[in-house]
Amino acid sequence: xxERPEDLNLPNAVITRIIKEALPDGVNISKEARxxxxxxASVFVLYATSCANNFAMxxxxxxxxxxxxxxxxxxxxxxxxxxxxxxALEAYRREQKGKKEASEQKKKDKDKKTDAEEQDKxxxxxxxxxxxxxxxxxxxxxEEVDN
Amino acid sequence: xxxxxxxxxxxxxxxxxxxxxxxxxxxMKSSPEVSSINQEALVLxxxxxxxxxxxxxxxxxxxxxGRERKALTYTDLSKTAExxxxxxxxxDILPKKILASKYLKMLKEKRDEDEEENDSGxxxxxxEAES
Numbered sequence: 001x002x003e004r005p006e007d008l009n010l011p012n013a014v015i016t017r018i019i020k021e022a023l024p025d026g027v028n029i030s031k032e033a034r035x036x037x038x039x040x041a042s043v044f045v046l047y048a049t050s051c052a053n054n055f056a057m058x059x060x061x062x063x064x065x066x067x068x069x070x071x072x073x074x075x076x077x078x079x080x081x082x083x084x085x086x087x088a089l090e091a092y093r094r095e096q097k098g099k100k101e102a103s104e105q106k107k108k109d110k111d112k113k114t115d116a117e118e119q120d121k122x123x124x125x126x127x128x129x130x131x132x133x134x135x136x137x138x139x140x141x142x143e144e145v146d147n
Numbered sequence: 148x149x150x151x152x153x154x155x156x157x158x159x160x161x162x163x164x165x166x167x168x169x170x171x172x173x174x175m176k177s178s179p180e181v182s183s184i185n186q187e188a189l190v191l192x193x194x195x196x197x198x199x200x201x202x203x204x205x206x207x208x209x210x211x212x213g214r215e216r217k218a219l220t221y222t223d224l225s226k227t228a229e230x231x232x233x234x235x236x237x238x239d240i241l242p243k244k245i246l247a248s249k250y251l252k253m254l255k256e257k258r259d260e261d262e263e264e265n266d267s268g269x270x271x272x273x274x275e276a277e278s
Contacts, residue, residue, distance in 0.1 A: 010196075023205065030220050030221060048192055049175045065187060080198075089191060
């Protein structure tokens with residue numbers, strides 16, 4: 001998939017909403033400031049990814065996992081993010097477990113023709129990486145996450 | 148900041164993450180050494196980015212030159228990147244702004260300095276003082 005320049009930016013509307021949540025009511029954000037924060041966010045993703053990747057490589061893994069990201073936050077001196085991120089991770093895992101159980105239930109109710117439903121779970125994923133990642137996910141869920 | 152959930156999904160449940168995962172993934176994959184990314188890592192990176200945006204905005208606003216002034220400006224951000232160690236990795240992309248006239252003056256001064264160096268290489272009578 002070729003990357004167009006605009007794909008490396010995050011959507012303005014979402015960025016603006018996130019900024020507003022952090023500021024008192026009625027504070028305006030100049031267009032320039034908003035654009036700068038958006039760029040900063042992209043740089044943050046790159047920096048975090050690179051840092052997390054170092055941890056993955058140390059662990060001789062090719063796939064970045066949740067604990068790599070958490071380690072990266074500590075490394076980058078954003079320890080304040082670690083607790084909310086761990087909470088988000090738990091919530092995400094519960095959500096995924098719920099979805100999995102729901103679809104397994106459907107399988108029991110219908111025949112085995114419902115394999116296609118596994119694809120609905122992750123709308124945001126690329127299809128070619130789907131199966132690879134699902135397998136790795138299950139593998140990773142069994143691995144101990146550092147606390 | 149603990150509850151940074153924004154927006155709701157179709158069922159009215161608060162979304163875990165607002166930023167689009169597909170876009171975050173594109174940015175992550177543009178990093179050359181990265182081969183693959185576990186879905187959990189993707190979700191956490193997106194969430195961390197949201198926390199970061201809020202942290203940057205809040206810090207910059209607090210340090211801004213006018214808490215009375217009800218606005219967050221580019222200068223607030225640029226100052227924060229320069230002054231706070233935790234945001235120093237942003238210093239290059241959030242440079243300080245200077246007036247065009249000042250920049251042109253700086254260019255001219257630099258050019259004059261270079262010319263003086265060239266002249267003294269020729270060995271003149273030295274009535275030009277070094278500034």
